[in-house]
Amino acid sequence: GCASQGGGSSAPASSDKGDKGGSSGQKPKVQVVLKTLSSPYWKYVEAGAKKAFQDLNVDGTVTGPASESQILEQVNMLEDALNKKPDALVVAPTQPSTAIPVLKKYKDKNIPVLLVDTDTADWADKTSFIGTDNATAGKKGGEYLASLLKSGDKVALIAGALGNPATDERIKGAKEALEAKGMKIAANQPADSDKAKAMSVMENILQNNPDLKGVFAANDDMALGALRAAEAKGLKIPILGTDGTVESIESILADKLGGTVAQNPYEMGYKGVENAVKAIKGEKVEKRIDSGVEVINKENAQKKLDFLKSLTK
Amino acid sequence: MSAVIVEKSEARKIKSNGFISKFGALIGLIILCTVLTILSDNFLTVDNVMNIARQSSINALLAIGMLLPILTAGIDLSVGSILALSIMMMGIVSVNHGLNPYLGIVVCLGVGALLGWTNGIMLTKLKLPHPFISTLGTMNIARGIALIITGAAPIAGFAAPIQFAGNQFVGPVPFSFILVIVVYILFDIFLNRTSTGRYIYAIGGNKETARLSGINVNKILVIVYTLSGLMAGLAGLVMVGRVNSAFPLAGMGYELDAIAAVIIGGASFFGGVGTVWGTLIGATIIAVLRNGLNLLNVSADFQMAIIGLVIVAAVYVDVLRQRSFKK
Amino acid sequence: MSAVIVEKSEARKIKSNGFISKFGALIGLIILCTVLTILSDNFLTVDNVMNIARQSSINALLAIGMLLPILTAGIDLSVGSILALSIMMMGIVSVNHGLNPYLGIVVCLGVGALLGWTNGIMLTKLKLPHPFISTLGTMNIARGIALIITGAAPIAGFAAPIQFAGNQFVGPVPFSFILVIVVYILFDIFLNRTSTGRYIYAIGGNKETARLSGINVNKILVIVYTLSGLMAGLAGLVMVGRVNSAFPLAGMGYELDAIAAVIIGGASFFGGVGTVWGTLIGATIIAVLRNGLNLLNVSADFQMAIIGLVIVAAVYVDVLRQRSFKK
Amino acid sequence: MGERDALLELRGINKGFSGNQVLKEIHLDIRPGEVHVLLGENGAGKSTLIKIMTGAYTKDSGDIFWESNKVEINGPVDAMNLGIATIYQELNLIPELTVYENIFLGRELKKNGKYSLLDRKTMRLKAEEYLKQLGQDISPDAKVSTLGIGQQQLVEIAKALTINAKLIIMDEPSSSLSESEIEQLLTTVMELRKQGIAIVYISHKLEENKRIGDRISILRDGRKIETLSMAETDTEKMIQLMVGRSLDEKYPKMNFQLGEEGLRVEGLRLKNSSKEISFTAYQGQILGFSGLVGAGRTELARGIFGVDPVAQGKVYVFGKEVKIKCPEDAIKAGLAFITEDRKGEGLILDQTLEFNITIANLKKLKKNKFLYKDKMKALANDYLKELQVRPGDITAQARKLSGGNQQKVVIAKWLCTNAKVFIFDEPTRGIDVGAKVEVYRLINSLVQDGAVVIIISSELPEILGICDRILVMNEGQIVDDMLREQADQEKIMKSATRGN
Ligand SMILES: Nc1ncnc2c1ncn2[C@@H]1O[C@H](COP(=O)(O)OP(=O)(O)OP(=O)(O)O)[C@@H](O)[C@H]1O
Numbered sequence A: 001g002c003a004s005q006g007g008g009s010s011a012p013a014s015s016d017k018g019d020k021g022g023s024s025g026q027k028p029k030v031q032v033v034l035k036t037l038s039s040p041y042w043k044y045v046e047a048g049a050k051k052a053f054q055d056l057n058v059d060g061t062v063t064g065p066a067s068e069s070q071i072l073e074q075v076n077m078l079e080d081a082l083n084k085k086p087d088a089l090v091v092a093p094t095q096p097s098t099a100i101p102v103l104k105k106y107k108d109k110n111i112p113v114l115l116v117d118t119d120t121a122d123w124a125d126k127t128s129f130i131g132t133d134n135a136t137a138g139k140k141g142g143e144y145l146a147s148l149l150k151s152g153d154k155v156a157l158i159a160g161a162l163g164n165p166a167t168d169e170r171i172k173g174a175k176e177a178l179e180a181k182g183m184k185i186a187a188n189q190p191a192d193s194d195k196a197k198a199m200s201v202m203e204n205i206l207q208n209n210p211d212l213k214g215v216f217a218a219n220d221d222m223a224l225g226a227l228r229a230a231e232a233k234g235l236k237i238p239i240l241g242t243d244g245t246v247e248s249i250e251s252i253l254a255d256k257l258g259g260t261v262a263q264n265p266y267e268m269g270y271k272g273v274e275n276a277v278k279a280i281k282g283e284k285v286e287k288r289i290d291s292g293v294e295v296i297n298k299e300n301a302q303k304k305l306d307f308l309k310s311l312t313k
Numbered sequence B, C: 001m002s003a004v005i006v007e008k009s010e011a012r013k014i015k016s017n018g019f020i021s022k023f024g025a026l027i028g029l030i031i032l033c034t035v036l037t038i039l040s041d042n043f044l045t046v047d048n049v050m051n052i053a054r055q056s057s058i059n060a061l062l063a064i065g066m067l068l069p070i071l072t073a074g075i076d077l078s079v080g081s082i083l084a085l086s087i088m089m090m091g092i093v094s095v096n097h098g099l100n101p102y103l104g105i106v107v108c109l110g111v112g113a114l115l116g117w118t119n120g121i122m123l124t125k126l127k128l129p130h131p132f133i134s135t136l137g138t139m140n141i142a143r144g145i146a147l148i149i150t151g152a153a154p155i156a157g158f159a160a161p162i163q164f165a166g167n168q169f170v171g172p173v174p175f176s177f178i179l180v181i182v183v184y185i186l187f188d189i190f191l192n193r194t195s196t197g198r199y200i201y202a203i204g205g206n207k208e209t210a211r212l213s214g215i216n217v218n219k220i221l222v223i224v225y226t227l228s229g230l231m232a233g234l235a236g237l238v239m240v241g242r243v244n245s246a247f248p249l250a251g252m253g254y255e256l257d258a259i260a261a262v263i264i265g266g267a268s269f270f271g272g273v274g275t276v277w278g279t280l281i282g283a284t285i286i287a288v289l290r291n292g293l294n295l296l297n298v299s300a301d302f303q304m305a306i307i308g309l310v311i312v313a314a315v316y317v318d319v320l321r322q323r324s325f326k327k
Numbered sequence D: 001m002g003e004r005d006a007l008l009e010l011r012g013i014n015k016g017f018s019g020n021q022v023l024k025e026i027h028l029d030i031r032p033g034e035v036h037v038l039l040g041e042n043g044a045g046k047s048t049l050i051k052i053m054t055g056a057y058t059k060d061s062g063d064i065f066w067e068s069n070k071v072e073i074n075g076p077v078d079a080m081n082l083g084i085a086t087i088y089q090e091l092n093l094i095p096e097l098t099v100y101e102n103i104f105l106g107r108e109l110k111k112n113g114k115y116s117l118l119d120r121k122t123m124r125l126k127a128e129e130y131l132k133q134l135g136q137d138i139s140p141d142a143k144v145s146t147l148g149i150g151q152q153q154l155v156e157i158a159k160a161l162t163i164n165a166k167l168i169i170m171d172e173p174s175s176s177l178s179e180s181e182i183e184q185l186l187t188t189v190m191e192l193r194k195q196g197i198a199i200v201y202i203s204h205k206l207e208e209n210k211r212i213g214d215r216i217s218i219l220r221d222g223r224k225i226e227t228l229s230m231a232e233t234d235t236e237k238m239i240q241l242m243v244g245r246s247l248d249e250k251y252p253k254m255n256f257q258l259g260e261e262g263l264r265v266e267g268l269r270l271k272n273s274s275k276e277i278s279f280t281a282y283q284g285q286i287l288g289f290s291g292l293v294g295a296g297r298t299e300l301a302r303g304i305f306g307v308d309p310v311a312q313g314k315v316y317v318f319g320k321e322v323k324i325k326c327p328e329d330a331i332k333a334g335l336a337f338i339t340e341d342r343k344g345e346g347l348i349l350d351q352t353l354e355f356n357i358t359i360a361n362l363k364k365l366k367k368n369k370f371l372y373k374d375k376m377k378a379l380a381n382d383y384l385k386e387l388q389v390r391p392g393d394i395t396a397q398a399r400k401l402s403g404g405n406q407q408k409v410v411i412a413k414w415l416c417t418n419a420k421v422f423i424f425d426e427p428t429r430g431i432d433v434g435a436k437v438e439v440y441r442l443i444n445s446l447v448q449d450g451a452v453v454i455i456i457s458s459e460l461p462e463i464l465g466i467c468d469r470i471l472v473m474n475e476g477q478i479v480d481d482m483l484r485e486q487a488d489q490e491k492i493m494k495s496a497t498r499g500n
């Protein structure tokens, strides 16, 4: 497992300090609010943030609701965090538009707001956005899948719970890329980001499309579930996931999963905090920082795996 | 005979006498607040209390709506989805089509009430055996439609009148809190001082007796589910005001929080027992708990476990209190 | 006396006579299958029927467990979380610590039963007013612990004996399907041919009468919730076999599907009414529906709405059938 | 006090409910093979006392001796293990289970040994046997929910017979039976007594007590007044001891002036029935419906009142045709229906007496659209006083009242609707002799005020005592119509059993 919950390296709150600049000898206080902490992907973001707390001597906390469907709960968390008077906020808004009113309050109190993973399209007051957007990740995945196939091949898309902006965007990106390369989308079905449901959905898709040539899933869990269903049919086709979790990379190394689109969650967490500290100190922060996205396949999988494992040591 | 005997748990029987038992969960709430005040400097501050007041408002509105079906020994699983469809319709009307914002508010409440009414009709006219089924159906249907009509995209940029309920303050006090109090007072009057209110208790207590006493049970049930839907619409309005956007996954899973608030507040699933103010306390317990855990930086996984424990504890305190009260 | 008379809806009274009414939802299922056979060439194939058999198995196991609390006029909201904690514990024991896989299976079932037992104890010893509360507590606590013990990371790479239940085939027939049938037959015998089984119905019919007849109500309730937990553990075992991994968010929201299966299958929330085979039909209806929507490549947003409609329709067909049956 | 050979002996039993002392220092002994009658007004504490014997309640203090050994009865199982079987005042059956399952509930027969499967065949057969013994051919496979109240009572009796009991306690077993079933019951009781089984018997029907009792103990306000041998008592004395004074007359009959036609039913046919019913009830003439259990009287009343669907027929109230589709219509048309099943259809047990009394009349209890609470309280208080309900506290929960007092609350509920036509279905079931007289007086004054009153009763003396005209029903049809002067028990019984 990952480093556990709680304050990480941070000492118990260093109590009241009136100024918000962080220029006094006090540690800067950084609040990180993620979409959830209940999945491997977000655990990597957390790990990155916590590493940065340590490296940069930050009094930081990472929180997030129990699941990505708890949208208002995240807004509540942002409100509650405001009462703790942080010096900077790093946030991955689950449903960006809902977070804007509370983010404005941070701005009103001159607390810099840095977004990670997911950008808010129509809010200009953010200090920075660190990440890649999910549509790009989906697009890369779609392009890679297309490169393994030939024009006219049937592919299937496995989506998350409909209405989840992150997975919806990925599917949208992948769909566009696949269609641009002349692939035929034979099915586009939701599996609620649930491994067991993805397996059932894949079984059913294969029922209709025994000649399926490839699959793109909006996260790794669903890709692994789909893989399992394909294996049961003795079908060996490229199946791609998104996120780059340890489980999926191990599967790639075992020559099972076709690949996964990794968005560098660790980098997002680390850079988010790093730039938050810069902003607190009044240094210039770039408006947009690309944390990179890469497709992981057999060639680069081992390197990535070593890196991920080093995080959890 | 069409009547069937169902036993009620010990705890229920004792309930019902006098003032104290009406505010069963109150002691649990007080204990909870005391603990949090000790643990966190930020808890008992004006700012934070107002936070809690705002954060509890959506669940409080859903819960008071939910109280009615539960009083009639029913349930409404669809409130979260009704909330979502109501606000998406409001978004379409007043943002996408740019119509009058007040019309948007009417649409939001109207859609809520209409869906609630449909629940009532399914139950009474289609004679589905239990509202669990009809409202489970509505839960899926309304959520599906909410997703379909906007292609799952959120709608932002609501006009000020729409945002008012969820966003405005009166001095330091959030308007949504005042709204909750007003709504609760109205429900208190409705349930205790009107004949329809009494009929709701009567139906929950014994449907057959109610029918034989000349109560139009079906009509009352339709009113009950309509009001529950209306409250879901109102909760949606408050939510839109808070986050200035409507999104189709809004309110997912909220029915559980609403039901928990009602039950923690001392109502019985067997119907006929439960109060407006108990429900408010139940909703407040849940909000205080969530807020307190956030303030204490408790991680999400521990939050889950702790919320579970506190729900059990809050109710258990009530059980203990009643037991000693009985002696 | 602490007994209270609760009226039962028309539909309920009529139920209960003879063979036909035992298989209430069967007609709904047949209609559904007919429609799907017409709409999709791939529906009525051996492969696909086996698909459905496999896909329904997890919910079928949860549902048969859920039938027991519902028969006693209770509910078990914690089954999804119990499933998750059971399989995470199994993962820790047999993958992370590399112990004997059979020990892992014992742990999985044991944790399930233990958590169910805790539900029963909370209900009967702490005297919480309704299992909604105790199992809502357990739902949160178990999920929280499942997340905490592994830091939200999934566990993969289970040994063959563990995967057997969910992954093996006997000829073309998935073993999980055979398991479901065996479990259902055992439950049928248990509920209809043993005194404990009849006591479960009696408690649901009238708890006070059951007590006065010398039935140890608390003991039976503890058995009921323990079995429900055990079935959640078994469902978890099948799930792990299916996907060869255990993950802490497994089973989230599955309680609603399980409850829906039981209710579609003709059981009553007021207790005392419901059958094993009706429950199986209920679980099958849900699985067939999901499978059919995939086969027809129905878009995600419409899937939700259609599932809602079919749930209502399936139960309504049953209501209509009983009405005409009565005439 | 207790003799050495007492089967069960109670010494100094006390019991209170949240401060309200219900039983005070009760001493009682039950001898083997005797029928011991317990008598007392509604709320005197009879049911509470027997519940202490059966383990349904636990006593606050006092001692219980079984065959001269001190015992603790902490639950129903303890009592059963001693050999005590009980028929409670309120029916204790599981509606969804079959007759035989109910009869054997808690002590099922098994094929081999404690942990084996149920022996359903034997249970079915035995159940049938016991029911036959009671003169009934109820199918053992019928669901209890499909039986009428009287039949359910018989199943309950059969259930008690299956226990190999040394003591059988019967709390008002005859209250929902008609004459012929009561005969059967009494025969069975005598039979049991002959076998050496002791019976504790509670009934408000004094003649019945007189016939079968060996000894009688009288309770008043939670105290035992006296235990006498039945030989030295007569009904007058029973009343005297029970009420503390003597009653002038048990049926205070008044003569009224025959008035207008009040309720006319023409060709009423219920769904699922092939028989048509017509009759007319007048002002100033109390109309009684007699018949055996299951004769269809309750069904007729339910049909008129819109509770059950009616296939065809017309109903006129004071000459005007009314369309009644549901009870709401019936109440609007000026009807009131006091149902026989007080718990299932009459009361909301968890609510207060005030709530229960006013619930059918809320529309008239408003001031400016809101409920007029003061008036509601006053009204409820008035009726509690008038009917001598104990406790007379309008905030008491209906659940906590004794059976007879609950019955009075149901009556109060309907009196308060100001209806013009009253249908009483077994109005005095479970009511003590003193209170019965009060109910009859009330009925008299209703009639005097111009109301039309119909009484369905399985108690022949009651029918004969207060009705002016008597209709006898048999298998869903009115088979006889006689004026009070022409009627007697024999004549009614003959019509009621015709063709049976
Ligand atoms: N569970 C209870 N809680 C509070 N008071 C109770 C309870 N049960 C009975 N009582 C009270 O105890 C008294 C005696 O009741 P009980 O039922 O023993 O009377 P009873 O002699 O059987 O009368 P009846 O002839 O009407 O059946 C009544 O005043 C009643 O209100």
Ligand SMILES: Nc1ncnc2c1ncn2[C@@H]1O[C@H](COP(=O)(O)OP(=O)(O)OP(=O)(O)O)[C@@H](O)[C@H]1O
Residues within 6 Å of the ligand: B001, B002, D145, D146, D147, D148, D149, D150, D151, D176, D178, D291, D292, D293, D294, D295, D296, D297, D298, D299, D300, D340, D458
């Ligand atoms: N709920 C029911 N379901 C099925 N049959 C019923 C039901 N209630 C009554 N019956 C049957 O209908 C017939 C008429 O019953 P009804 O109750 O009207 O008779 P009654 O003359 O009022 O006698 P009782 O003293 O039992 O009330 C009986 O055969 C009875 O068994």
Ligand SMILES: [Mg+2]
Residues within 6 Å of the ligand: D046, D047, D048, D089, D171, D402, D403, D404
């Ligand atoms: Mg009594």
Ligand SMILES: [Mg+2]
Residues within 6 Å of the ligand: D297, D298, D299, D340, D425
């Ligand atoms: Mg009758």
